[in-house]
Amino acid sequence: MGSALRDVLIVMQWDLMKLKNQKIFLAMRVTWFVIQVLVFARAVSYIVKRAVSELIGVDYYYFYLLGVYASLLYSTGISRGYIVAEEFDDGIVEYHLSLPVKRGVLAVGRVLGSALSAVLFTLPMMLFVMLIVGLESPSSISVSTVLVSILAAVLFSVSIVGFVVLVVMGVRSTDLTDILMGAVDAVLIRLSTVFYPLPIIEASGIAPYYVAAALNPISHFADFLRILVFPEYELVAKHGVLPTLLYIAGLAAGLLILALEYYEKKLEAGGWK
Amino acid sequence: MNSWLRGAFLVASRDLARFWRNKFWLAGQVAMNVADLVIFAAIFRGVVRSELIPDYIRFITPGVLCLSIFISAFSIGREVGVELRREVTHYLVSLPIQRSALVAGRILGGVLRGLIYQLPFLALAVLIMEPPSLVEWLIVVYASVSLATIMSSISITLSTATRDFNLQAALRSITYFTLFFVSNVFYPEEALKARLGSAAPIAYYSPVSMATTMYRYCFGYAKSVDLVFNLAGLGAWLAIGVVIAYKLYLRNLIK
Numbered sequence: 001m002g003s004a005l006r007d008v009l010i011v012m013q014w015d016l017m018k019l020k021n022q023k024i025f026l027a028m029r030v031t032w033f034v035i036q037v038l039v040f041a042r043a044v045s046y047i048v049k050r051a052v053s054e055l056i057g058v059d060y061y062y063f064y065l066l067g068v069y070a071s072l073l074y075s076t077g078i079s080r081g082y083i084v085a086e087e088f089d090d091g092i093v094e095y096h097l098s099l100p101v102k103r104g105v106l107a108v109g110r111v112l113g114s115a116l117s118a119v120l121f122t123l124p125m126m127l128f129v130m131l132i133v134g135l136e137s138p139s140s141i142s143v144s145t146v147l148v149s150i151l152a153a154v155l156f157s158v159s160i161v162g163f164v165v166l167v168v169m170g171v172r173s174t175d176l177t178d179i180l181m182g183a184v185d186a187v188l189i190r191l192s193t194v195f196y197p198l199p200i201i202e203a204s205g206i207a208p209y210y211v212a213a214a215l216n217p218i219s220h221f222a223d224f225l226r227i228l229v230f231p232e233y234e235l236v237a238k239h240g241v242l243p244t245l246l247y248i249a250g251l252a253a254g255l256l257i258l259a260l261e262y263y264e265k266k267l268e269a270g271g272w273k
Numbered sequence: 274m275n276s277w278l279r280g281a282f283l284v285a286s287r288d289l290a291r292f293w294r295n296k297f298w299l300a301g302q303v304a305m306n307v308a309d310l311v312i313f314a315a316i317f318r319g320v321v322r323s324e325l326i327p328d329y330i331r332f333i334t335p336g337v338l339c340l341s342i343f344i345s346a347f348s349i350g351r352e353v354g355v356e357l358r359r360e361v362t363h364y365l366v367s368l369p370i371q372r373s374a375l376v377a378g379r380i381l382g383g384v385l386r387g388l389i390y391q392l393p394f395l396a397l398a399v400l401i402m403e404p405p406s407l408v409e410w411l412i413v414v415y416a417s418v419s420l421a422t423i424m425s426s427i428s429i430t431l432s433t434a435t436r437d438f439n440l441q442a443a444l445r446s447i448t449y450f451t452l453f454f455v456s457n458v459f460y461p462e463e464a465l466k467a468r469l470g471s472a473a474p475i476a477y478y479s480p481v482s483m484a485t486t487m488y489r490y491c492f493g494y495a496k497s498v499d500l501v502f503n504l505a506g507l508g509a510w511l512a513i514g515v516v517i518a519y520k521l522y523l524r525n526l527i528k
Contacts, residue, residue, distance in 0.1 A: 044460060
């Protein structure tokens with residue numbers, strides 16, 4: 001048990017070390033996030049009716065900021081899929097298989113390592129959002145708020161990376177992964193509460209859209225952050241803070257187990273090719 | 274000259290044929306653009322301030338025309354990037370056509386993808402907005418061809434800038450965010466002025482803003498726009514974009 005844990009940590013460390021080589025990538029992500037927060041979010045919140053903010057009990061700008069962080073973490077988790085897919089293309093998987101590590105340990109280490117990398121990668125953006133919210137409403141942000149947000153982000157990220165590993169192993173092509181992930185990325189973000197609160201989606205009368213948004217993991221994570229920062233938002237969200245956290249944790253555990261199963265079976269004897 | 278043109282068209286037609294092969298991608302993209310319109314019509318229309326934007330669906334439709342060109346014309350860059358990474362470029366430079374014709378063909382391939390993909394959205398714009406007059410149609414064609422050429426050129430430029438798969442995807446996204454969020458696609462001038470202050474004019478120099486303004490004028494949403502500024506601006510973007518893409522792609526083909 002002790003050696004398995006040590007091996008998991010070593011595999012995770014391998015993923016985390018790779019973050020060092022992603023400075024340019026991080027700079028680009030930060031740039032586009034700043035554009036999104038300072039230009040898009042501000043301009044959109046200007047054209048949105050004041051009644052919307054009154055309905056949800058939170059200024060639409062802050063509502064959107066917390067949602068856009070959720071979508072950013074989701075996209076970053078998805079982009080880890082590109083890295084895994086590239087490893088299959090470049091033959092790094094063969095190197096992984098030659099390591100004196102159990103397949104299951106390798107799978108768990110990769111998923112947890114990639115998930116943690118995604119969270120660390122987006123941490124500056126999360127802190128930026130918290131800072132903007134904190135400047136307007138200092139009582140909303142505390143150390144515990146930030147720490148619980150990070151914990152929830154790790155759980156959410158594990159589920160996204162687990163999902164991505166399943167897709168990469170199933171598709172077995174970098175090109176197709178790129179196309180499929182781009183489509184899934186766009187669809188899931190649109191069918192979520194990143195841009196619109198659930199009551200407004202419900203009022204639109206499009207039942208499938210409402211159901212998809214209510215079940216969507218991105219909605220749950222975004223709403224969890226919103227309730228955490230603005231407790232009054234719980235009246236608007238479909239579920240309370242605990243059920244939402246349980247949903248995120250359950251999804252993370254389920255997808256991690258599935259990824260573990262799939263990874264172990266598919267990797268053996270060149271089964272990913 | 275004839276063989277140069279034939280070479281460029283051959284390359285462009287090959288790129289167009291490859292475009293149709295990704296049927297699922299195409300279907301997904303069309304569905305996404307239509308979904309955007311439906312979501313904007315059903316939800317966002319009801320939450321925006323009507324004194325700023327009386328009808329959001331009519332306001333956003335010209336922006337969706339630009340978006341459709343971006344998505345399709347930009348796909349050429351993804352393929353150029355894959356070719357560079359996998360060194361398919363060695364095969365490409367061994368083809369019996371001039372390298373300049375090859376590069377021109379790739380840019381043209383992106384343009385054709387953009388224009389063909391945009392057609393159903395133009396039809397939708399006619400249905401949702403007002404049909405343009407003959408002169409306005411000419412302006413629409415100019416805006417679409419220019420924008421498709423600019424997007425095709427930018428995508429090729431970015432894809433040849435790095436061979437890293439992840440970095441290429443990030444570059445695509447940052448370009449989208451910069452071009453579309455710092456533009457008049459999603460919000461009117463008042464919102465940009467209110468939020469960006471003295472920096473607001475930056476948005477008007479975006480090729481996407483210029484094309485959107487022309488579409489809004491031609492489809493009857495905006496009654497008076499500075500046509501000369503937008504026509505000339507888009508022309509300048511086109512010239513600069515093509516030259517940079519041509520030089521960079523040519524350099525990276527033989528590097």
